[in-house]
């Protein structure tokens with residue numbers, strides 16, 4: 001049987017945009033004979049620091065944001081008995097890394113307008129064991145960093161930003177990555193705003209955090225011996241100073257990153273235009289549209305998340321089914337951590353402790369938003385949503 005001729009092709013929820021320059025750079029890497037961490041990973045770090053535009057920054061390339069978050073918490077000294085605060089409204093990677101280190105996680109509710117971590121809930125959750133705070137810039141909109149940093153300073157908490165959605169995002173006119181936290185971690189996973197397939201970048205102003213992350217990124221191998229005695233130490237010599245990890249980024253992945261990074265602002269402008277097209281096309285439907293950035297700030301628009309309004313007459317799950325039936329991929333960001341069996345059972349969590357995240361979760365749908373979409377795709381999604389509602 002053939003498809004009816006008027007049936008439009010499936011519109012996926014997300015797709016990467018990989019150009020000929022990325023492909024040529026990967027081929028060049030493959031031909032060079034140096035495929036693992038080497039000159040291109042190093043150049044990606046230098047370019048990333050230049051992109052952020054702050055000469056005081058150290059950038060450490062890693063094979064995922066999860067790895068970067070783990071290294072950052074390790075480097076700021078998180079360990080058994082400590083407690084790390086983060087939002088329930090995130091992906092599990094944000095929180096799981098604290099557990100790798102034997103620390104506990106305390107989840108807090110989000111703000112109902114932005115879905116970013118609620119500073120008042122953070123302040124109320126701080127206890128004697130609380131050592132670190134991990135805010136997430138949800139969907140690409142900056143968390144309330146001025147207030148969060150103020151609370152953290154007052155209580156001597158380390159701050160590690162989960163910036164997996166936030167390239168490029170600004171807060172107070174400064175790019176996320178250049179704020180006054182201990183470290184910021186970006187993701188280059190396949191569906192993020194730039195991609196290396198898998199990859200991440202740990203960014204810090206603190207030379208000691210950067211040095212520790214570099215050592216722990218590769219088996220705990222210290223290069224200090226080379227630097228101090230480079231003339232005397234033979235090239236085969238190295239020292240293991242800790243039981244480190246295997247978190248280095250390959251040159252094959254970095255080759256993609258070099259060109260994706262150059263397009264990051266162009267990609268953001270495209271996402272911004274598509275988001276604006278959604279705002280216009282969805283106006284008047286029984287939906288809460290996502291929060292936009294304050295005047296003069298940049299929203300990375302990693303996600304476009306709508307929520308069903310009270311007067312919507314259809315359940316969220318049914319709307320998603322109808323969108324799929326219309327050939328449109330969509331998703332939910334996120335099933336909050338307090339509903340996930342591991343987190344719920346380990347900490348005895350209940351939905352009523354997180355009313356804003358819970359309510360948002362029950363009504364939310366993430367619509368397709370990526371640079372390879374056209375405005376006509378946005379109109380098609382809006383039309384399907386109008387029909388589904």
Ligand SMILES: *Cc1c(COP(=O)(O)O)cnc(C)c1O
Nearest residue numbers: 064065066091093164187188189
């Ligand atoms: C994607 C994502 C991560 C993990 O990124 P990886 O690079 O896949 O490890 C962490 N936190 C959030 C909020 C994410 O969306």
